Amino acid sequence: MDKNKIKKLLEEVKKGNKSIKEALTVLENLPFIDLDFAKIDTHRELRMGAPEAIYCMSKTTTQIIQIIEKMKNDSNILATRVPEKSMKEIEKTYPEAKIYPESNLVFIGKFPNKTIGKLMIITAGTSDIPVARECEITAKSMGIKTETIFDVGISGIHRLLSIRNKLKEADIAVVIAGMEGALPSVVAGLIDTPIIAVPTSIGYGASFKGIAPLLTMLNSCAPGISVVNIDNGYSAGFFAAAVIKKLLKRETE
Amino acid sequence: MDKNKIKKLLEEVKKGNKSIKEALTVLENLPFIDLDFAKIDTHRELRMGAPEAIYCMSKTTTQIIQIIEKMKNDSNILATRVPEKSMKEIEKTYPEAKIYPESNLVFIGKFPNKTIGKLMIITAGTSDIPVARECEITAKSMGIKTETIFDVGISGIHRLLSIRNKLKEADIAVVIAGMEGALPSVVAGLIDTPIIAVPTSIGYGASFKGIAPLLTMLNSCAPGISVVNIDNGYSAGFFAAAVIKKLLKRETE
Amino acid sequence: MDKNKIKKLLEEVKKGNKSIKEALTVLENLPFIDLDFAKIDTHRELRMGAPEAIYCMSKTTTQIIQIIEKMKNDSNILATRVPEKSMKEIEKTYPEAKIYPESNLVFIGKFPNKTIGKLMIITAGTSDIPVARECEITAKSMGIKTETIFDVGISGIHRLLSIRNKLKEADIAVVIAGMEGALPSVVAGLIDTPIIAVPTSIGYGASFKGIAPLLTMLNSCAPGISVVNIDNGYSAGFFAAAVIKKLLKRETE
Amino acid sequence: MDKNKIKKLLEEVKKGNKSIKEALTVLENLPFIDLDFAKIDTHRELRMGAPEAIYCMSKTTTQIIQIIEKMKNDSNILATRVPEKSMKEIEKTYPEAKIYPESNLVFIGKFPNKTIGKLMIITAGTSDIPVARECEITAKSMGIKTETIFDVGISGIHRLLSIRNKLKEADIAVVIAGMEGALPSVVAGLIDTPIIAVPTSIGYGASFKGIAPLLTMLNSCAPGISVVNIDNGYSAGFFAAAVIKKLLKRETE
Amino acid sequence: MDKNKIKKLLEEVKKGNKSIKEALTVLENLPFIDLDFAKIDTHRELRMGAPEAIYCMSKTTTQIIQIIEKMKNDSNILATRVPEKSMKEIEKTYPEAKIYPESNLVFIGKFPNKTIGKLMIITAGTSDIPVARECEITAKSMGIKTETIFDVGISGIHRLLSIRNKLKEADIAVVIAGMEGALPSVVAGLIDTPIIAVPTSIGYGASFKGIAPLLTMLNSCAPGISVVNIDNGYSAGFFAAAVIKKLLKRETE
Amino acid sequence: MDKNKIKKLLEEVKKGNKSIKEALTVLENLPFIDLDFAKIDTHRELRMGAPEAIYCMSKTTTQIIQIIEKMKNDSNILATRVPEKSMKEIEKTYPEAKIYPESNLVFIGKFPNKTIGKLMIITAGTSDIPVARECEITAKSMGIKTETIFDVGISGIHRLLSIRNKLKEADIAVVIAGMEGALPSVVAGLIDTPIIAVPTSIGYGASFKGIAPLLTMLNSCAPGISVVNIDNGYSAGFFAAAVIKKLLKRETE
Amino acid sequence: MDKNKIKKLLEEVKKGNKSIKEALTVLENLPFIDLDFAKIDTHRELRMGAPEAIYCMSKTTTQIIQIIEKMKNDSNILATRVPEKSMKEIEKTYPEAKIYPESNLVFIGKFPNKTIGKLMIITAGTSDIPVARECEITAKSMGIKTETIFDVGISGIHRLLSIRNKLKEADIAVVIAGMEGALPSVVAGLIDTPIIAVPTSIGYGASFKGIAPLLTMLNSCAPGISVVNIDNGYSAGFFAAAVIKKLLKRETE
Amino acid sequence: MDKNKIKKLLEEVKKGNKSIKEALTVLENLPFIDLDFAKIDTHRELRMGAPEAIYCMSKTTTQIIQIIEKMKNDSNILATRVPEKSMKEIEKTYPEAKIYPESNLVFIGKFPNKTIGKLMIITAGTSDIPVARECEITAKSMGIKTETIFDVGISGIHRLLSIRNKLKEADIAVVIAGMEGALPSVVAGLIDTPIIAVPTSIGYGASFKGIAPLLTMLNSCAPGISVVNIDNGYSAGFFAAAVIKKLLKRETE
16 A cells, blocks of 8 residues: 555645545545455455454465565554464564464454443353454454353353353353354343354364354354354454444444 | 233332332243243343244144234234245234235234334345345334345346445345355445345255355355344344344443 | 964963963064065064054055054054055044144054153244154153153243253153254253253254254263154154163162 | 362251251352363262263363362363373373273273163274273263173174173163164164164265264164264263163162 | 168078178167157167166156157167156056056066076065165066065064075175165175165155165175165166176176 | 437437447446346346346246336346246236246247357256256357257267267357266267356256266366356356357457 | 184084084084174174175274284285274284285285186276275185276276277176266266276365265166275175175076 | 377378378377376377376376376376375476476476467465466466466455456456355456356365355356366366367367
8 A cells, every 4th residue: 555645645634625535535445455466455444444354274474474564554463364384483573463372363463442342252162262262352453342251151051140141231242162052042042132153163073063053053043143154253253343333333423 | 921910010110119120020030921832931022122933834823823812912923934824814813914925924013113223134136035024024023223125136236336325324234145145245345334144045956945155154255244044034133133222222321 | 473372372381381481582583474565573562662663654555554454453553654644544444543643643552551750851842842742652652651841942041940840850851952952952951861852853944954953962062962863753752761661670670 | 169168068967057958959059160261060960960071172281181170179080082192191190090092081080889770882893992982981980880892793793693682681782883883773673772872983985974874873763772973982971871870869769 | 770771680690691790780880769859779778788768757748658659669668767647648558568656667568588597675664665666677677587575674683584595595685775774784794695785765854865874885884785876776676687697698608 | 227318328329429438338337227126237238248037936927027027128038947837927928938838938039140159058868958948048049059969968878979070060068967967077078179067956866956967067087167057057058158259259359 | 713613513524424504504603703892703704705804994003913813814814994004013914915005905815716707997097096906806805807907087088998898898897986986877888797886085176085976976877887985995896706706606506 | 109100190191191181080099008007198189189187186106207207298298286295206307397386286398389368367365376376377288378366355346346357358267266255256247258166175164175165156146157176276277278279269260
């Protein structure tokens, strides 16, 4: 992105030669950065309210670093599914990066100081925590207040009942479960907080790497549940944040 | 539900002998209505903000009518997946019922006069309209303002671009598509409105009664999408309404 | 089965010429009845403790009636998955038959007066009742005491909590659920009664005629659950009865 | 779990200040141990008759050890699906642990001296033994008498006939098979002992990691069979033990 | 097919002007009959030892009759999967046709008087008989001696043992089973007769219209089994006949 | 579409007031026709070279007729997957319509007089003809010269060899097959004509309504094959026509 | 197996004290060898005409060696799916063993000098050779004459036509193919030799580790094909050998 | 291939003793090169217009080198799916080879100087580039002009719109996408260039190694799309090149 161009534009705005609305239109039409192997969507932050995350699976370390280089002055960096090898390289290159090794996640930048809303993220088991973390960091990077509670699956339902009130107070709850994936259904029967269900690939035998909990969640007899892809904490966090931002901002406009 | 019991309770509240909080607790613990073959969840409206819908598939006409009878004085009735035969019987028994034959849907009661939020419901094709209708009526019955736009699938993308601004203004968009189900992904790339995607069983060959669009939606490369079950307009409408109610109410509290 | 042969054998036993053990051996080796198109397993009652049920799907009415004719003097008749057309013919031919039309089930004979054990059969929804009935009649025909509770699914979990104690007192519980099939997992987290889970084909979209609840049940994170085939109330009832008979008889020997 | 709290409670019981029933209620409501990443279900032994097993797949070695530390004074430890690396660490930390390397299983504690019932565990092939061992140890840890017989698959049916009587004398049989998984059906046709069938992922080509035997077992034409998840010896052992304990205890009460 | 051409050819052979080998070559290259919508493979009998069967599914009655007309003077007619409507028309048009309504099968012509080999066809249940009949008639039309035994499934294994010797004497056995499809594996463990296994779509729930027995048969732990498509009695009969003809003819050459 | 607007535009072009390029741009941006339940893509013919086909599955007869009404003055009508009931209504309303009942296809209008290219359409069996017809009519309506050859499947490969030269001369061949779907692979090994393979749902047992031939075609070991959806003659015809038009027009420009 | 016992038996036969028939009966009922973890089926050679193969997948090296030790004096050893590690150990322990590393196959013993029949084994590609080898060695160990031809897939059909006569002369042909698996269908259309089709897991994308060719082979439009499991050369070889032995021996009796 | 034979043939042609047509016929019937483990299809170039590619998966390095040796004097070499180990060996043996390590692709020879047509290859993401490269090199080796554009997926649709005109000018576009695979549908709605869609195995969770985008592409609501196997850049490139060559050559003949 040509930063001089933007600077000039902003100067015009400041001087009153351009209205904010005009400037916004210009910005929305700015070209993406073309790295040949990748076109970085530089105005997504403007359009969508969040920077493009770098989905790193099947990208080489060189490609990832090049993309970070181009983006890091303009926005926070969220890199998901980072291969272990690339993670180490990133750690060396950007000592300031926050690394979440079990989630294969990297965040470079600053979480917004001011947060809005309240997102509760709960998991059925200990093994689901890496997915929860991906969800949490994504939402935090978008300025949402988050809270996490782990290992409250239904095989000991009293653990779940003990957090019922906390769940009720949240704007949205992300409920993460592997194996048979029944937790979102049970939670949805208890409270009126909308639930985003995330199936995980935790389990064995006929759980088929997450298909079993995915089907459970899609077929939930309790309404008020929507579902994202297996292990996709990023998508759950993004959707939850998008909902909160859209609706709370609307109120405050 | 023993109505006398509730009356007495309310009298106590009125007289100030019971606080509202106490009364609420009592109501939350009232037993469900037991019809032997069905236990009607009479306090769901209190707990969840919406009455229990009657899922009619595999229920006999007699069972459906009996459940309606028990519920209809206390709440609006939303009956989904009503078999054709039962639909006719309901039409005869409740001439005031609103019948949506192509959606196998019945609504008995009154839509709330005061609506909040703004839910946009769009379909990729004409054939997806029955699912959209189920979504629309569900949300309306929960007091949400809705708007529908049909047949804006991606094979002629200019049709979609013409409604881009409308979509931007909505709090949430429900995007319904069969066949390859790519519409939600495309919409999500255009705007920042959160999207609830509904795959439909429209299509043939390798669409496998909705599996193809379901997978498309779950795997969307655009974030900000969550998914409900195939043809499940009810669940999409309920989830959208729940989100709007939760977040807008929170603001106004 | 040649009844004279058995009579003579029993006379020999009575006179003390044959020990009970010898007679038993003879009986265990008696040939089946050969109807050419079917070989009726006449000594299953002896060997397995229950007569062979007639699985009627894809059998002609004539074949079913012929099998009933050959069996009905020696044992109770349990005919499952009876096609509607055959059901009517059976009703005419055997006015004494007990007909359960929604379960496609026929019972001809007498339920044992003396019952043992306690089998609790619960369903998640009203639509699951026909499967529950098949389970109940099967177990009753084998001399087991049964109780049924319907429509206690997890979308209103207070309905379930109200029957917790009843479930605790049962020897075994058969838990029947369609859609997402989470009920057995939840029940298993509450009590120590062993659970036989039966998935049903009730549901739509991605429930895939029962595959979703089947996977849920197989992958349950709560132990103490075993599973039978989709909609197979007969198998659940038979297995539960077999367990109760084996273990209680053992104690009383 | 706060042991002092329990001690005091028991003292009250002893003195007669608290009835047993009251004390039991208190105990059932004691909070779980919260390790943040895991909530240990400390009163499951009370509620379910068996301690919570530690499902170790996707847990870090540190997490596993921390959970063992918290649990090991109050109950036996059964850790399943232990990753090889963690297994070695456990072996070093707890020299008294019983290690079953091929089953990825660890048991720390003492098997009950007094056993009840009789559980027969048989496998179709040599390769199924690790699953059988997981089943055996689970049941033994719950106080059940077990016996194992390996490699009696149906391709040489005389091997099976030679153990027919042993099977008849068991209360319950766990029958474990991979490949085509026909063994449980054949056994069920021979005896009246109820059978818990366990499909294993042994096989190749179209066995699809255990789906083929799973389907075989679910569709068995012989009644008296129920099924658990692929390779899930733990669940089979737990269910069998639960059945025996429930029914035999009931008799002796 | 131009019959005059063949007559002349045969006269040449008779007179010694053409060797048998030459004539055979000519015949092998005769063109097929072209009906536009179908090309009848008129020299398959020569090349393959059996006339082309008419696979009638999705053919109109008119098309079927036209094909029969063209073929019936030169060879026997075997029409499989005949839709009910067409069956009636064929019955009227060809009163000499042998009709097997439950197998949707028609045979027009004469079974060879001289038969070779010995093919045993057995079914697990009564419901599998239509598939067995298709197999039987196919093999008979190719000059093979056949015998059928029905309903000897493994849930009462003594029924099977009673026919063990008959099976041993057969050249090949076709074993037909639905549900869990374990019968071929059991038979293969008892005798050295090669087995062609046919899965049928009989069953319910997770038998998935024959997939369960298909997988069982493919994964059989007993060798000496090969498999054909679900419900494909024709293919089993053809393959068995082809094997017998190839190998016995070879010996007698 | 406002025809006057276009007329005026064309007059401007004629007078030389507007360049062709300008006019084209205008036309490309003309709005679609909005019927509320459907948005007709009126400028697809301009953009894509072919009018929008009406996909009629799940549309009501009224909806179909309304769409035809709006479109029929501006372009030819191709209506696919027309339900039988609607077909009759269309036949009555538009006596000039060409009806292909077995393909559920309707064409209203005139095939172009001038044709280009050469498309060969062949089927493996007689039962595949309806799909071939849909392909043929689609291509003809787009001005392509077509030829059809039916029933040349590989079970009698000499039938196929007899048409080898015809296939060689075609620009593109559409090869349609059900059952195992091997015909495209075999054809591709014989000639250099590019092949569009269409799997059909003809077959039974493990053909799974076309999945088997679909997989066969996707996995073809012979290159030069691309695949469309099961039974999708329309898509094959459209793609073939699009290729021919694009490449031949390019040459003649 | 107690060899003394057999020796004595044979002496009795020699002396004329026991008829051959009596001795045979004794031998057929001899107990298997019990290694606890494995029951070796020592009389399979007698019953089935071939020794039990050792299926080594998931067996430890120690277990494999122990089984070889017990069997090797009485029969040839065929060990399939031998893990690489065990293969090396076997090679060291039994220098006389024939090792086929790419097929993970070991043969210890002598191939019969006298062979019968003629089995042709052909592959579609070079990559299918390891499966062909497993088939070849199995058949050879059972005394069958074999011939192999590799890489004659249908993408260059002239390669196949060049071996047509060889195929015609074989008693049975095993046809092995991965990818789309069309070779058996094509061969079956050319000759009257019965075909055993073996799908292999060679291929990528939608070949799904052999499912695509498996389905192709099951759905073949050419009759005279039967199918074994994916990559199962052993089963194909065994079945082919069993057929040849059964039918040719019958002739010579 | 016997080169002397061809030389002589060509001399005959030169001298006018043989017509070109005769010579061509001879060449078309030349035998393939038989390496025992592989039959190299030496006249495919003649028949199909492109040399046989060496599919290297599951071939040993020795086999690959041997095939290259035999082929490299007569034609260019394209080796696909080369295992890493073999790639290194090839690099050492043929220093002139062009190596594309991320595509596991090797090209030995010279790309044709004269190119025809215009093939545009675009990818949805950076991770899809290796598949695009395989496609590009295949088409280039067949004399096609190619252009590539990467990372223009639909989550930022403005990136796609910026290349709309380039796509319009291409003869054919290969569109490559993983995850939900919606890119081809969107492109097809924008332009009239025929599209070959390639699903890739990039993605996670419910993308099932490419099944999700495969289904999306097959079910596209936009016509003008045909599909090749998952990750099969080779097949897409070959098909595109074959189409261009067939149609452009036809024009110029």
